[in-house]
Amino acid sequence: MTARSLGVVTPQTAHFDEPLTLRSGAILERYDLVYETYGTLNAEGSNAILICHALSGNHHVAGLSVADDPKTAGWWDNMVGPGKPIDTDRFFVVGLNNLGGCHGSTGPQSLNPKTGKPWGADFPLVAVIDWVHAQARLADRLGVKVWAAVVGGSLGGMQAMRWSITYPKRVRNAVVVAAAPYLTAQNIAFNDVARQAILTDPDFHGGHFYEHGVVPARGLRLARMLGHITYLSDDVMAEKFGRMLRGDDLKFGFDVEFEIESYLRYQGDKFAGYFDANTYLIMTKALDYFDPAREAGGDLAAVLARATARFLVISFTSDWRFSPGRSREIVDALLAARRPVAYAEIDSPNGHDAFLMTDAHYHNVMRAYFERVAAEAA
Amino acid sequence: MTARSLGVVTPQTAHFDEPLTLRSGAILERYDLVYETYGTLNAEGSNAILICHALSGNHHVAGLSVADDPKTAGWWDNMVGPGKPIDTDRFFVVGLNNLGGCHGSTGPQSLNPKTGKPWGADFPLVAVIDWVHAQARLADRLGVKVWAAVVGGSLGGMQAMRWSITYPKRVRNAVVVAAAPYLTAQNIAFNDVARQAILTDPDFHGGHFYEHGVVPARGLRLARMLGHITYLSDDVMAEKFGRMLRGDDLKFGFDVEFEIESYLRYQGDKFAGYFDANTYLIMTKALDYFDPAREAGGDLAAVLARATARFLVISFTSDWRFSPGRSREIVDALLAARRPVAYAEIDSPNGHDAFLMTDAHYHNVMRAYFERVAAEAA
Numbered sequence: 001m002t003a004r005s006l007g008v009v010t011p012q013t014a015h016f017d018e019p020l021t022l023r024s025g026a027i028l029e030r031y032d033l034v035y036e037t038y039g040t041l042n043a044e045g046s047n048a049i050l051i052c053h054a055l056s057g058n059h060h061v062a063g064l065s066v067a068d069d070p071k072t073a074g075w076w077d078n079m080v081g082p083g084k085p086i087d088t089d090r091f092f093v094v095g096l097n098n099l100g101g102c103h104g105s106t107g108p109q110s111l112n113p114k115t116g117k118p119w120g121a122d123f124p125l126v127a128v129i130d131w132v133h134a135q136a137r138l139a140d141r142l143g144v145k146v147w148a149a150v151v152g153g154s155l156g157g158m159q160a161m162r163w164s165i166t167y168p169k170r171v172r173n174a175v176v177v178a179a180a181p182y183l184t185a186q187n188i189a190f191n192d193v194a195r196q197a198i199l200t201d202p203d204f205h206g207g208h209f210y211e212h213g214v215v216p217a218r219g220l221r222l223a224r225m226l227g228h229i230t231y232l233s234d235d236v237m238a239e240k241f242g243r244m245l246r247g248d249d250l251k252f253g254f255d256v257e258f259e260i261e262s263y264l265r266y267q268g269d270k271f272a273g274y275f276d277a278n279t280y281l282i283m284t285k286a287l288d289y290f291d292p293a294r295e296a297g298g299d300l301a302a303v304l305a306r307a308t309a310r311f312l313v314i315s316f317t318s319d320w321r322f323s324p325g326r327s328r329e330i331v332d333a334l335l336a337a338r339r340p341v342a343y344a345e346i347d348s349p350n351g352h353d354a355f356l357m358t359d360a361h362y363h364n365v366m367r368a369y370f371e372r373v374a375a376e377a378a
Numbered sequence: 379m380t381a382r383s384l385g386v387v388t389p390q391t392a393h394f395d396e397p398l399t400l401r402s403g404a405i406l407e408r409y410d411l412v413y414e415t416y417g418t419l420n421a422e423g424s425n426a427i428l429i430c431h432a433l434s435g436n437h438h439v440a441g442l443s444v445a446d447d448p449k450t451a452g453w454w455d456n457m458v459g460p461g462k463p464i465d466t467d468r469f470f471v472v473g474l475n476n477l478g479g480c481h482g483s484t485g486p487q488s489l490n491p492k493t494g495k496p497w498g499a500d501f502p503l504v505a506v507i508d509w510v511h512a513q514a515r516l517a518d519r520l521g522v523k524v525w526a527a528v529v530g531g532s533l534g535g536m537q538a539m540r541w542s543i544t545y546p547k548r549v550r551n552a553v554v555v556a557a558a559p560y561l562t563a564q565n566i567a568f569n570d571v572a573r574q575a576i577l578t579d580p581d582f583h584g585g586h587f588y589e590h591g592v593v594p595a596r597g598l599r600l601a602r603m604l605g606h607i608t609y610l611s612d613d614v615m616a617e618k619f620g621r622m623l624r625g626d627d628l629k630f631g632f633d634v635e636f637e638i639e640s641y642l643r644y645q646g647d648k649f650a651g652y653f654d655a656n657t658y659l660i661m662t663k664a665l666d667y668f669d670p671a672r673e674a675g676g677d678l679a680a681v682l683a684r685a686t687a688r689f690l691v692i693s694f695t696s697d698w699r700f701s702p703g704r705s706r707e708i709v710d711a712l713l714a715a716r717r718p719v720a721y722a723e724i725d726s727p728n729g730h731d732a733f734l735m736t737d738a739h740y741h742n743v744m745r746a747y748f749e750r751v752a753a754e755a756a
Contacts, residue, residue, distance in 0.1 A: 024630035258563070260570070
């Protein structure tokens with residue numbers, strides 16, 4: 001089967017008027033969710049797959065974006081499409097921008113109905129469970145009673161876990177890639193440095209920078225530079241950049257001397273040019289808060305015992321943000337809860353970023369798993 | 379032997395009028411070095427030990443500082459003193475603040491003779507070899523022809539290596555703790571994020587913030603928060619802080635929620651209150667530049683073959699800033715160069731910070747080694 005592109009995809013917007021009570025107690029009176037769909041829902045409604053995005057992702061999972069010029073491929077276009085591991089010739093695939101995002105769904109840039117101005121930092125902080133509730137309403141809207149699979153990497157994998165626990169009857173398969181059952185102190189520490197960089201940027205203006213016609217680009221840039229260090233492995237950084245100098249010799253100044261500096265600063269500047277600082281804060285907080293075992297006094301197995309889905313858990317050997325050990329915590333809890341689980345630890349030098357990259361072993365594991373999902377759905 | 383305190387120690391200042399040509403080509407016409415000494419130089423001048431400090435260290439290695447109220451113990455007071463592993467009853471121990479520092483030696487806060495104003499960011503960037511040359515002149519001044527040992531942890535260990543290569547006849551023992559033969563791309567990346575935090579702080583004013591009556595406290599605070607993450611191990615952070623909350627439940631805001639956030643912010647604020655931002659930049663650059671093997675096309679053994687010292691190399695199992703593997707690179711190169719080397723890999727949960735902490739195995743290794751150094755010196 002030859003993998004093909006979905007071509008140009010047009011995002012859609014679903015408007016919801018029913019208030020959503022968030023984990024924090026705050027109530028969102030109404031909200032929009034921007035989403036894309038690929039493929040066709042079958043008559044039984046049994047072939048729907050939800051793709052959940054990670055920290056900086058969005059609804060544009062696959063195909064070419066109609067909005068951008070030049071048109072950009074979706075963030076998981078190597079995984080989702082006709083003839084690809086998540087095959088849109090067989091599945092009806094849904095990607096959405098989560099609440100609090102900055103790609104069209106209701107978030108800090110949206111107007112706060114109480115003030116008529118952008119929410120800014122007044123947009124309520126959300127938890128993964130809030131996204132899952134909002135996604136469930138989108139599923140209702142789309143006529144999806146049960147997902148054949150809920151799939152995600154990193155923060156997206158946490159949404160897949162949460163779905164399996166919160167709506168056990170609505171998920172037949174949960175695919176959890178490069179994730180963790182909760183963030184460690186070190187994970188939270190990195191997130192807090194990133195947040196402090198944004199919060200203390202004088203251009204942040206308490207989160208109401210839109211009104212000032214500026215963005216906290218310095219803070220966002222630092223946050224992204226730091227993020228990139230944790231997405232890559234030490235080894236792949238050494239291989240790609242090592243101690244390679246930009247010039248012939250040391251310059252004894254603060255401009256770029258080593259190639260790794262050039263790479264990080266470029267990534268930081270690019271990100272600061274398009275991503276919303278308040279959304280970055282919201283996403284990192286959702287990561288920090290995720291800890292479903294807390295509902296059972298820390299017993300992850302007890303919480304996962306509520307699930308009825310089959311699980312596929314995948315980790316990458318060089319991922320030190322969410323190491324294989326963190327995935328094995330999930331697998332061990334599933335086994336203790338007597339839940340069906342397949343686990344693949346992919347040998348990869350690409351660190352946390354590996355979940356987005358094309359790797360034959362990884363893609364073969366996904367393809368084989370989704371063959372079975374398709375057979376169940378048929 | 380009971381370990382005792384040195385009591386109050388008064389620092390001294392050595393003034394040098396002979397110009398020092400730095401690795402960058404810049405020339406420092408004159409400079410001061412602030413130093414402390416403990417113990418007495420013997421008649422043969424054979425019992426002198428130089429202690430080299432790391433990124434944020436200084437001359438106050440041991441004893442109680444006369445300047446501070448309340449008096450503070452030196453940064454290596456658990457290692458250096460009467461009856462301690464580096465025994466000041468037997469050795470004449472010297473600690474100094476390196477050039478570019480912010481504790482009294484000539485650095486960015488000193489007056490630039492050409493302008494009559496503080497150097498600020500115009501203070502030339504220094505390399506480890508520059509410090510070693512300056513330290514050699516201090517040794518001359520103190521009547522020390524040959525060091526019984528040059529000792530340091532982290533960036534201090536790099537100075538000990540550099541001494542053994544640059545002044546082989548003046549070092550009988552080089553003690554290299556928690557160091558590396560060069561920084562990896564990941565190490566440089568962390569340093570560059572810290573530097574960018576400082577350089578882009580609006581209060582940095584291109585390094586001339588002294589004139590503006592401000593300090594780039596935001597940037598320095600972020601740099602230190604990030605530094606602390608890399609000094610601690612994932613495990614010790616998990617053990618000390620884990621996911622412990624400051625309050626009873628999540629607060630859904632940006633004030634401290636998790637104890638780890640409180641710890642890091644406190645450490646960052648404290649550091650920003652006393653450390654100089656320009657010195658921080660200088661120290662991280664010296665780390666990035668260190669790579670003695672570069673002089674021999676990357677062949678570390680060829681460079682270390684110039685040394686005549688005996689080596690003691692020590693690493694700590696949970697140190698991920700300079701992991702045991704990085705110390706083994708040094709050991710392997712020394713073995714290839716047929717240099718005498720003892721190596722100890724200390725089992726410790728305390729990450730990079732372990733080199734400053736009291737650990738029985740670590741201190742016993744040091745004590746035993748310095749017993750032999752003392753015997754040689756007698």
